[in-house]
Amino acid sequence: MTNTLDHWSRYWQTGHLTSLPEDFAAVYDGEIEAFWSGIAKELPEGAQVLDVCAGNGPVALLMARHAPQAQLWAADAAAIDPAPALAGHPDLADLAQRVTFLPGTPAESVDGLGQCFDLVTSQYGLEYTDWSDSARAIVAALKPAGRLALVAHVPTSAMVATMDAEQREYALLGQSGALPALRKLGETGTPAARKRLKRALLPLRSPSASSALIGSFVQGMGALLAMEPAQLAEQQPAIRQYAADLAAGRDRAADLLDTNRRILAQPRWFEAFVEAGLELVSETEILYQGRHRSGLGLVFRKP
Numbered sequence: 068m069t070n071t072l073d074h075w076s077r078y079w080q081t082g083h084l085t086s087l088p089e090d091f092a093a094v095y096d097g098e099i100e101a102f103w104s105g106i107a108k109e110l111p112e113g114a115q116v117l118d119v120c121a122g123n124g125p126v127a128l129l130m131a132r133h134a135p136q137a138q139l140w141a142a143d144a145a146a147i148d149p150a151p152a153l154a155g156h157p158d159l160a161d162l163a164q165r166v167t168f169l170p171g172t173p174a175e176s177v178d179g180l181g182q183c184f185d186l187v188t189s190q191y192g193l194e195y196t197d198w199s200d201s202a203r204a205i206v207a208a209l210k211p212a213g214r215l216a217l218v219a220h221v222p223t224s225a226m227v228a229t230m231d232a233e234q235r236e237y238a239l240l241g242q243s244g245a246l247p248a249l250r251k252l253g254e255t256g257t258p259a260a261r262k263r264l265k266r267a268l269l270p271l272r273s274p275s276a277s278s279a280l281i282g283s284f285v286q287g288m289g290a291l292l293a294m295e296p297a298q299l300a301e302q303q304p305a306i307r308q309y310a311a312d313l314a315a316g317r318d319r320a321a322d323l324l325d326t327n328r329r330i331l332a333q334p335r336w337f338e339a340f341v342e343a344g345l346e347l348v349s350e351t352e353i354l355y356q357g358r359h360r361s362g363l364g365l366v367f368r369k370p
Contacts, residue, residue: 074318076146077311084152085125086191093156094125094132095190098353099218102364106186106216107133114185117142117208119174119201120192123149124166130188131162139165140182142172143192175200178207185210190218191362194326198336202343209369215345218353218362219337222327230324236280237317243267245284246310252291253306256299265292284313340367 085091094100107130110116114137118127121141131139141147147170153163172180174189174196187205205215240246248264271285287309294302330336341347345367355361 072145074315075144075322077315078319079123079143079145079147079149080151081312082151082155084123084149084156086122091125094128094159098355098357099190099361100129102218102353103129103188103216104133106130106188106214106366107137109214110134110137110186112136113138115182116140116186116188117177117180117182117184118188119177119205120144120189120195121147121168122192123147123152124163124168126188126190127166128159128162131165140167140169140180142169142174142177142180144171144173146170175204178204180208182208183210183213184208185213187213187215188217189215191220193217194220194330194336195322198339199343202340202345205340206343206345206369209345211369213369214348215340215365215367215369217337217365219365220327220330221352221360221363222330224331227324227327227331230320230327232278233280233320234317234324236278237320239271239281240284240313240317243270245271245288246314249288249306249313250310252299253303253310256296256303258296261292261299264288337365345369 084093085095095103103126114134116127116130116134116137116139118124118130118139118141121127121143122145124141124147127139127141130137147168149163149168153159169180174193177187187209193201209215245264245267248260248267252260252264254260268285268288271281291299291302291306338347346369347365348368349364349366351364352360353362353364
């Protein structure tokens, strides 16, 4: 994985509530929500619940909906900021007020929170951590008879191949010099920066470089280079933002690819939690809308 969380912090600070915004603009629904509702129903009165690798808290919000008496925390290693995302979902405001958000809190460190939890939850998150260290910390943070419930990715070789192809596209953008040229244009807007970007686009116009990502980039850069100097100067903040977002998207995609490769190499990765002292009590595949393999639902219990 990459050595910084800036790319994830940027993602969570720019209005995303889930890691799958194309499918879930608000909190998760359907069979995924049903899984978490079932987990919530088994909580004792006044239960303490911690969601780890929480992002902007969609699972914590579901727990707030289905476990109205629970005390809720949402922790993430990145600098999460749910406010921009929640601004677009005023119907979730009351639920969000019940969640204490803990940015800069990796799963590997939750044993230092000074709390003992009845339930630890996670969705599409623990896979990205150091499995052994996260297992140790979570086991230490759970009360006796406490549970860990998670929804994990179910990668396929075809999925990894698709993600690998996307990484090659990002690599081609880097090799062409287009990304640094775009950043330079955003910083200076000079004719020399414009020429540098134009040169960098040449290898990307080759049929061998054709892809949806590169095609969209080349089209956008063509429109940018066609602007008059004054118009280009007005667009410099947006150009810098786009360059930064593109780099962050590349780094998030690299994390996804790395993690899915790790899981393919070790499909029973979650047994690290058994090795750390938990009992695996249920393992079910979640089919969203009865068709799409959206995750593996796992529940562990601490003896």
